[in-house]
Amino acid sequence: MTSAPATTASDAIPKVRLDLLPILLPVAIAAVAYPLVGNLTTWLTLTIAALAMGMMIFVIASGLTLVFGLMDVLNFGHGAFIAIGAYLAMTVLIPLSGWTQADSLALNLLALLLAVVVAAIGTGLLGWAFERVIVKPVYGQHLKQILVTMGGLIVAEQLIHVIWGGDQKPMTLPTALRGAFTIGDFALEKFRLLAVAVGLAVFAGMMIVLNRTRLGLLIRAGVENSEMVEALGYRIRRLFVGVFMAGSALAGLGGVLWALYRETLTASIGGDVMVLVFIVIIVGGLGSVGGCFLGAILVAMTANYVAFLAPKVALASNILLMVAVLMWRPQGLYPVAKR
Amino acid sequence: MAEALLTLEGVHTHIGEYHILQGVDLVVPRGGITVLLGRNGAGKTTTLRTIMGLWKPSRGTVTFDGRAIGGTDTPTIAQGGIAYVPETMAVFADLTVEENMILAARQGPPDPARLDWIFGFFPAMKKFWQYPAGVLSGGQKQMLAISRAIIEKRTLILIDEPTKGLAPAIIESMIGAFAELKRDTTILLVEQNFRFAASLGDQVAVMDDGRVVHRGTMAGLSGDETLQTRLLGLSLDAHQ
Amino acid sequence: MLGAILSGDFPRSRVLTVVLLAIFVGLAITPFAIPGAAAINTAAKICYFIVLVVSYDLLLGYTGIVSFAHAMFFGIGGYGVGLSLYALGPTWPVILLGLAIGLVVAIVLALLIGLLSLRVKAIFFAMITLAVASAFAILATQFNEFTGGEDGRSFRVPEMLRPGYRLFDGEVFGTAITGRLLTYYLVFVSAVLLFLVALRIVNSPFGRVLQAIRENPMRAEALGYRVVYYRTMANCLAAAMAVCAGAMSALWLRYTGPDTTLSFAIMLDILLMVVIGGMGTMYGAVVGATLFIVAQNYLQRLMGIAAAATEGIPILPKLLHPDRWLLFLGVLFVLSVYFFPTGIIGKLRGSNKA
Structure with a gap:
């Protein structure tokens, strides 16, 4: 609230501080990992795998972090949408096996696209129901919110068992996406390439919406100060429900990718990713999409390099990463300005 | 006095377990600037927030432009023509x-x-x-x-302490802006800076302990030092 | 006298008093009253889960913070005692050593988690405990040459606690006084004592500050209480008690493994027990734990029968499958949080808010 003297304040052009330091972190980690891994091909493979994994985690985490930013709602049931998205896709892909097994990239991608669309629409609608039934009654009550969304997760996981059965299901990749392009002795797995492409597309799309559209401006303003957005005459609740649905749909999309990546599917598939997702949004700064993107890459890199160097401590290394980041910046890499 | 644009009658507002507004009666006539004075904690900000729908009044009525807006949500109130600073x-x-x-x-x-x-x-x-x-x-x-x-x-602008923490030169430029603005819009201004308030205000209301304790013209209050001392005490000097 | 033992915190409801007395007497006489291993196993499990759930309620109900790392602390106790007995041989000092190791590890971890997350935002705590607990569970299964991995470790307990041991020849009320029986009463007495300690804690000035923080952290801070300090202390106390529960389970099961102590499934069970019993009342934790475990053992059997009976009807048998009992508990859980956050206890005590 304090201000510089009027004359200088209105004359001086303020400095726009570009905070690039966190962006150097993945580069630093990759550089440190290289001599430890010791082999260029392996290092490249690990790095690409990390990017693919990071993009999938980002797709899942982006909606969650925005939902939190906008309404202070942390949805512990987010993992349910990951699993349900994957199961919906599986349900679509099974009757389309003719297309997925065909030796045609176009047919393969078409089948996959259909599956993804069904998964995203299905989880988006479920997100709407989840918001109404589970989240809405406990706005502003953090403790109940955590408990109730966790309860929603339990119920959703059990319903998956009821509907699709409890066994582990295979999730086969379409023919054209199996295998890898080889460049010399370096193999570039096709599916990883697809995952990176999808992740980048989602990131770019979100950035355009958030920076170039009125809706995006409203979301960003709402993350900062939802009360003022209301005082300007906008209904934040409607905005929030929309973001919640979009976030759920993205989790569904991410779930499809994740299940294809692991090539198997269980009802608890969401739970395993969610731990990483939480680490990512804490590292990135709750509510920040850019931070979430960077955090996802960081977490995936750490996970992949460490999994190669010392497989037993992969997840623990991510905890250490989180601790280190929080000691450096207690609100995450890119903290969101909050009122 | 011109027709009333905004009227608060017996408004009570609770924040959690605290009873902040204890029966506020306030009339803001259409046109000009109405200044809301009072020491810290008298309930000025809560009054503005209650008008804006950011706190719900537990009792009493808020009437704006002929409509009751007491229980209405903030976006609707904003769309009705009230802006909030x-x-x-x-x-x-x-x-x-x-x-x-x-x-x-x-x-x-x-x-x-x-x-x-x-x-x-x-x-x-x-x-x-x-x-x-x-x-x-x-x-x-x-x-x-x-x-x-x-x-x-907008029909009405609620402004909460615009001069707080500002340098005198900026305050001067703001006085010019407000003088121009009030020809166009009604303003309800919460202010601690009496000189700023006195140079702009047409009507004045003074709050204490969650109630309006004085209503009148700004000219009347500016010209009556005893009244100033009784209503506003020494707290004014601290803010000059 | 009774007031002193219960720290002046009485059940305050006739029905509740009867229920609690029934649980207490039931647990006290199970080995003599109901023959067979199933009953005594259930009773022992109830005993150590009461301690576990009571300690969790200290956090969730009394301090108002959600931790997902309680099963981890339970596991630290189980592994501490279990691995010590496995590595150093079945003697009493080793049990104490294992317990001490568990306590130190748990308190240090609880302190670190608290300092890292309780300082910034309470909601961080839930996420960070979840992440740390997952990492810990994975570490415990990964280092299998040390922990036994997924299979866990079976170990021997001191002579006196083994099934073959007889305190004396002959029987009491038709039951031989075996090492198993002694173990049961060790677990039972520990549970009673730890419960009374917890009751003492929440009714102490410290406990009242915790509740003040739960109601309004800002005001507690304004009154001069360091919120972070109190929350961290509560976290450490709860962790320490969970370690004791873990040690009890290890002694009773003569086994420790990820499925009995560390897993997220256990964490969910604890959550369900606290919420269904009633948050913020120690007695609620007792009722919740007892009901849950009894239901787990008997309701599932009932569901199996119902599923078989509804064979042929489309969806019903699948819904009633014994494995789906978590579905109904989950729904019950969500409804409890909405409609009766004080759980069964709240209902029994009527409108008197706990």
Whole structure:
């Protein structure tokens, strides 16, 4: 609230501080990992795998972090949408096996696209129901919110068992996406390439919406100060429900990718990713999409390099990463300005 | 006195277990500036927030432009023609000045003529049009917050302590802006700076302990030092 | 006298008093009253889960913070005692050593988690405990040459606690006084003592500050209480008690493994027990734990029968499958949080808010 003297304040052009330091972190980690891994091909493979994994985690985490930013709602049931998205896709892909097994990239991608669309629409609608039934009654009550969304997760996981059965299901990749392009002795797995492409597309799309559209401006303003957005005459609740649905749909999309990546599917598939997702949004700064993107890459890199160097401590290394980041910046890499 | 634009009758507001407003009666006539004075904690900010629907009154009626808005939600109240400049200014730091203004203009892109009118009061807004609001100085943020409130024509503007923490030179420029503004719009102004208030206000209401304890014209209060001392005590001097 | 033992915190409801007395007497006489291993196993499990759930309620109900790391602390106790007995041989000092190791590890971890997350935002705590607990569970299964991995470790307990041991020849009320029986009463008495300690804690000035923080952290801070300090202390106390529960389970099961102590499934069970019993009342934790475990053992059997009976009807048998009992508990859980956050206890005590 304090201000510089009027004359200088209105004359001086303020400095726009570009905070690039966190962006150097993945580069630093990759550089440190290289001599430890010791082999260029392996290092490249690990790095690409990390990017693919990071993009999938980002797709899942982006909606969650925005939902939190906008309404202070942390949805512990987010993992349910990951699993349900994957199961919906599986349900679509099974009757389309003719297309997925065909030796045609176009047919393969078409089948996959259909599956993804069904998964995203299905989880988006479920997100709407989840918001109404589970989240809405406990706005502003953090403790109940955590408990109730966790309860929603339990119920959703059990319903998956009821509907699709409890066994582990295979999730086969379409023919054209199996295998890898080889460049010399370096193999570039096709599916990883697809995952990176999808992740980048989602990131770019979100950035355009958030920076170039009125809706995006409203979301960003709402993350900062939802009360003022209301005082300007906008209904934040409607905005929030929309973001919640979009976030759920993205989790569904991410779930499809994740299940294809692991090539198997269980009802608890969401739970395993969610731990990483939480680490990512804490590292990135709750509510920040850019931070979430960077955090996802960081977490995936750490996970992949460490999994190669010392497989037993992969997840623990991510905890250490989180601790280190929080000691450096207690609100995450890119903290969101909050009122 | 002109017709009443905003009327509060016996308004009580609770925040959690605290009983902040204890029967506020307030009339804001159409046109001009009504100043709400009173020491810290008297309930001035809570009054503005209650009008805006950010706190719900537990008892009493709020009437704006002939309609009861006591239990209405904030967006509806805003759409009805009330703009709010909170004490914290609440500019969106991550958004540019332009983006802040785009959001404030609900009807569509900001009207260029209106913008020029605003740039006339606050040249800094034009200068920093493309800068994130977070990098502005305190005074500039205040200007942005006020600009947001007047980018489209509103019936009533609620402004909470616009001079707080500002340098005297900026306060002077703000007096000019407000004098121009009040020809166009009704303003309810919460203020601690008596000199600023006295130079602008038409009507005045003084609050204490969650009630309005005095209502009258600004001229009447400015001319009566005994009344000033009785109502406002020494707290005024501390803020001059 | 009774007031002193219960720290002046009485059940305050006739029905509740009867229920609690029934649980207490039931647990006290199970080995003599109901023959067979199933009953005594259930009773022992109830005993150590009461301690576990009571300690969790200290956090969730009394301090108002959600931790997902309680099963981890339970596991630290189980592994501490279990691995010590496995590595150093079945003697009493080793049990104490294992317990001490568990306590130290748990308190240090609880302190670190608290300092890292309780300082910034309470909501961080839930996420960070979840992440740390997952990492810990994975570490415990990964280092299998040390922990036994997924299979866990079976170990021997001191002579006196083994099934073959007889305190004396002959029987009491037709039951031989075996090492198993002695172990049961060790677990039972520990549970009673730890419960009374917890009751003492929540009714102490410290406990009242915790509740003040739960109601309004800002005001507690304004009154001069360091919120972070109190929350961290509560976290450490709860962790320490969970370690004791873990040690009890290890002694009773003569086994420790990820599925009995560390897993997220256990964490969910604890959550369900606290919420269904009633948050913020120690007695609620007792009722919740007892009901849950009894239901787990008997309701599932009932569901199996119902599923078989509804064979042929489309969806019903699948819904009633014994494995789906978590579905109904989950729904019950969500409804409890909405409609009766004080759980069964709240209902029994009527409108008197706990």
